[in-house]
Amino acid sequence: MSLLTTLARLEAVRGGRAEPLATVRHRHLSERPMVLVPLTSAGEDGAPLAVLLGTDRDAPVLHIVPQPLNRTLRSEFLADLAADLLPYLESFGDEVELIEGSEKDPETGAKAPVVRELCADAPQLVVPNTGGVRHLALLGRSTRFRRTAEDEDPGPFPAPARVPLLGRWLTHLAERSAVPGSSLLLPMTGLLARHWATGQSHLEDQHLAALLAWHTPPEGQTGAEAAERAETERNAEGRLVRPPAGPTTDPVFDTKVLAPAIARYDAAATALREAEGPGGGDVTAAREAVRVSVDRLRAVLRAELLPAWHDVWHGLDLLRALPPADHLAERWTGDRWSYTGHRDRLAAGEPPQPRVDDAVTAARKLAQREREQTRLDVQEALDDPLAMAEHRLSGExxxxxxxxxxxxxxxxxxxxxxxxxxxxxxxxxxxxxxxxxxxxxxxxxxxxxxxxxxxxxxxxxxxxxxxxxxxxxxxxxxxxxxxxxxxxxxxxxxxxxxxLFELTVRQAAPLPDPDDTPWTHGGPPGAVVTVLPAVTGTDTGSDTGSDTGSDTDTDTGTAEDWERSGR
Known part of the structure; x- marks a missing residue:
């Protein structure tokens, strides 16, 4: 933590309100962002429970898993999520602008003019906190290798084609979010913490409701008092009034509301199976009981997610009040190139991103992130007097x-x-x-x-x-x-x-091709790697412009894939 940030936090404690850390907005905000509030089952981050999403703050769409332990219901949830999210992600791929440039001929070395497509805009997903980013990355990891009916060996439980496609998009957005200055996938807590300082710790800042309480405390309360109330206030049933959406659930909500609601659904589903079985029964009444139990689950989960949904939109309103930084358009252009590159990889039919990158691709990603971090620090200092003041205080x-x-x-x-x-x-x-x-x-x-x-x-x-x-x-x-x-x-x-620091970022030394690396780093080629069918791939998902790979670029499959293969 810099000296200026420490002073701003102390001033926030003394004044009882959040103090600005920036005079301009350093992250791009889309005209039509997709707000997504996920919720997971307690004790299992990779098990989705519900998600509230949409581009209209007054009309969110809710998807739930009535029984998170049921893989069929989880697959249906992912298919429904893909049906809503993929049209938004793909809608920015049609309108393009042509960029003239040049590239070297690999044989002659001569430069030849080329014209490339650059998407005019790109999607933007906004989640409540960094836990939401990690959850989307897990969803991408668990779905991008799923077999579909179009595969040569679809397996006993093929997924709809849009499910692995959603996984590839989520993986790309999660990887791009690790690039400093990127705005394709943003946690609201990180956005607010970059532009304002509160009088609480960084860990406490991960609670979006508490973070916002420092910005607009009620009359007669300080930011600290309002934040404590946002974290601890409970209703007559003992449930949190403003759940953290971490994306884990509140234990009291799990015990008193969620578990009984899931138990009612399980009982109704069991009764339906028995009614449809050899013994017979009133199938119509059983189906109605299942529908009622699902509707009750939807009602309680919507009520649990709506506070975080409104908080994300409130945070967007606060950020839009700041003028955009001068270099913001340049960084967003980098995001547009990243989106365009992934769109082109999907159109070319390339395999999904590997589970583990080869040595050269990993080094390229690391070098790119270091370079972008340096560029971001310089650009923020040039755009914002408060950011430059930190360098002046440190003697730089x-x-x-x-x-x-x-x-x-x-x-x-x-x-x-x-x-x-x-x-x-x-x-x-x-x-x-x-x-x-x-x-x-x-x-x-x-x-x-x-x-x-x-x-x-x-x-x-x-x-x-x-x-x-x-x-x-x-x-x-x-x-x-x-x-x-x-x-x-x-x-x-x-x-x-x-x-005392340079205002332009130096380019890193060129890295060799994966085929030119020693065997300790995955090359030269020739080593045979045993992999499962239909889950190999050489697409790195990297933003460095390189999609080359080696035999070690393959993914050995998820645990579910191994289980189905009988190994």
Missing amino acids: AFSGVVTEVVPDYDTTGRSPKPRPLVTVRTGDRPHADPGREVHRVRAAPGPEAGPAPAAQKAVIAAVDPEAGTVTVRVLSGMGRKKEPEPGSLPEPGERVTFT
């Missing part, structure tokens, strides 16, 4: 007013080069000695001035702590003429910011 940047600009030249070469000295009066104390390289943060020009200029590099020439000044020697960004171009240097009285 300094900001001040220019007091003097002295022309100077480097005469060691064939022709003199401008190397002016810029003196800045600042109250910051950068952790750097003379000779340290720094980079000038240049303000983006207006909409009619073209693209923003490149960052300007300089070195610290002198530091005078008593006078509160730092003198830097500018090395670049002044044009190619003998004299600096107009506007390339700051004027006296102008406020400037210099950072």
Whole structure:
């Protein structure tokens, strides 16, 4: 936790309300997000119990599993979920824009022009907290390898074709959510915690209702009091008024409401089977009893999920009040490329993502996430004075007013080069000695001035702590003429910011192809890996643009697959 965040939390405790950590919104919000509130069975994260989803805050759709231990009912639940979610995910794949570029010919090495499709927009799923993200990842893992009737060996329990397709989409969204700055799958608690500080711990911030209580505490209550009430308040039946949707259930709800409701359904289902059996019975009455028990379950589960549903939409309202950051569109374009790439992999009929990536693909993903984290830190600092203030407090940047600009030249070469000295009066104390390289943060020009200029590099020439000044020697960004171009240097009285970190992200060293790696990392090819039919694959689901794989890219199947195969 940075010093500024710590101070903001202390101020939140003193003031009784959430304190801003940002002046702009650093994550993209879709015009039509899909809000999804999942609920799982107690003690089994991978067993779905219910989900409330939709793009209309006034018309959520509820899907439930009346008996989570019944695999047939769970399969029907997943099929219904796919029927609602897949049309939304696929609806952004038709409208595209054409992007001109070039690529190297693998044989000649010559660059050839190419035109690529980029989807004009992309879907966005919003869940209450990080537990919801993990649950969707588990659903993707458990469904993307399911056999269907279209497979050569469908097995005794084939799933509808849309179920493994949903699993591939959920896996892609979950993997993309691990990329810093991505906005395809977002937890609301993480969004709010990035933009505001509360007076409670990070663990307590995972309770969405308690987190929101710090933003809008009732009259006469502090944020802490409102958060405690949101976490602990119970109704006359002893149930939580605002369940956490963790996505696990409240134990009191499990004991007093859910378990009896499931027991009533089990009894009704058993009676229906007996009525339809050889002994006979009133089948119509038995079916009506099952319908009534399911309706009761739907009513109690909807009541359990609606508070979190409204809280997610409340959080979206708070975030939409913030102006978008300048670099937000650039990061969303990266999400659109990711969505477009996965759309194309599905259209090409490639296999599902493997359970374990090969060494090269894993290294590429790690390098990409490290690179995106660095880029995100830099972009947030450039977009937000509060984010830059953290770097200034840590000595990684300094900001001040220019007091003097002295022309100077480097005469060691064939022709003199401008190397002016810029003196800045600042109250910051950068952790750097003379000779340290720094980079000038240049303000983006207006909409009619073209693209923003490149960052300007300089070195610290002198530091005078008593006078509160730092003198830097500018090395670049002044044009190619003998004299600096107009506007390339700051004027006296102008406020400037210099950072000790680079403002552009360096590209990582190229990685070898999987076939060129040693046997300790999955290559060279030739090793025979025993796998189950119809669950092999080389699609990495990576956003690095590489879909290459080796024999180790295969997945050995889920536990359910092994059980069905008799192994």
